Amino acid sequence: MNPNDEKDLIKKAQKEPEVFGKLYDKYYPQIFGYILKRVADLEIAQDITSETFFKALKNLWKFRWKNISFSAWLYRIANNEIANYFRKNKKYSISLDKLKEKGFEPISLHNPETEFLKAQEELKKHQDFLKIQEKISQLPIKYQEVIILRFFEKKKVKEIAEILGKKEGTIKSLLHRGLEKLKELVK
């Protein structure tokens, strides 16, 4: 989708749910994938993804393209939610699965339980990733963000700067210091 088309879509999405649905379909894999790489837990990733998109929807009317791209804005919201999770081990009231506590079982045309188990098995196969992610998660959040965006999300420094709302020089510095610290942990 070219940027102008996306700008129109976002404007319409502020009023039309079906249009928001298209944006959601486009960005869900990216955002869920990023969150999963940050937390390495499927259930938590689902919860944080839910929270991210609800916040995005709630604040969509405030979004202005000139300040930040839509993708970077979504990553920013996801980052904030992940940071909240790490800081407070926050319970996400939006989690659709939390309704199970009250006896609600989410239903969809895909069987969620089998799918979830398959996804867990798939995640377990990525042992190299899980091991390094575990080390990365021991770093301060500011280093985790830049390392994962740079190496796992393959974002450029400029893109990372946009997402985090920092200068490119700061990002480079954080990457350098983060990698130094990670090196110590991986030793």
Added chain:
Amino acid sequence: MRKEDLIKKLENIKTPEIEIQSHKERLKVALLSSGYFKEEKIMNPIAFWTKRLVPAGIALALILAIGFSVIQPKLQIAKAMEIAKKDPQIQQLMKDYGLEIKEVKLQDGKAYVLLALPEEKLPSGLTKGRVRGPGQFFIAYKDPKTGEIIETCGSVAEIDLKKKRVGKLELIGKEKINLPSLTEEEKAKAIEIAKSEPKIQEMIPGLKESEVDVKPLPPFKLRLDEDPDEGIKVIPADLEKIVNVIFKSRENEFVVTVNLTENKVIGIASISTGKIERPEKFQEEFPSQFSDDEKIIKEAVKLVAESEKIPYRCPLKLLGSKINFKSGKPTKIQLTLSCGEKVFEAKIDWQKKKVISFREK
């Protein structure tokens, strides 16, 4: 390890590319039915048009000129919200059930504040209530004084603006909301939509032979309405008509949720026997459903007490509990217990009736 080697390692690691389609779908439905689109437009019409159509100085003069008749009620509404938020009982409801103030209306010197779940906490049309059936939203509230189980969709607080206090706080039971009635045509349409959905035909064996019933769903969203005779009352805010089409056979019961406004199936729930109640018995069987949970918790506490995991003798006091369900059956119980001054967390495998962990918090 050298930094260059670490960078190389990070660049070459194969990261998981996993997508959980069921979560994606459920979240999408929850988002699209959350109502943010309509609400955001309504929230800021004055600010929106003032910024765009009228220069600042004229805008101020205009607001002052329109002024008192618009601003005064707004001040009273703001005052009512402040009084409500300071009331301890309302604070407790907001804390325990996550209710928030949805709407305030003024009438005869009083303010009426509607408290209900925020949009993001409302179940989507695809969720199933273990007790009430699919797509239904309620808060199960146990009156701390009487022990009575109250099934409610929210609360309305009546606020005396002169005395600056909450005069009455009433839980809104479903019987106090006018449920949408269904015509025979609507029922027939709902059945037709359900039966002609290919996925439903695939999922429900013996579809043609099943007994069929159609029931309207209580609304997810509520709002206040001013009636000159009845005063302020609670009515549904949902624009769409959503119903449950219930297919019953000897072996099983399926509930298909149909959106009659959009003419489509939005979900299906398979109700296994045991914990899920049959639709016609929701009202009288809900209290016993809740007491089934209480029985489970009581038995779980007894298991912990008898497990010899507690380091010393003391009467156990239950501070909190959580039951995890799978396919309508309890699988794990989590208890928070106090023993004297110490607080413990216990986990019980309900299938094996065994305490699997016990630790001090």
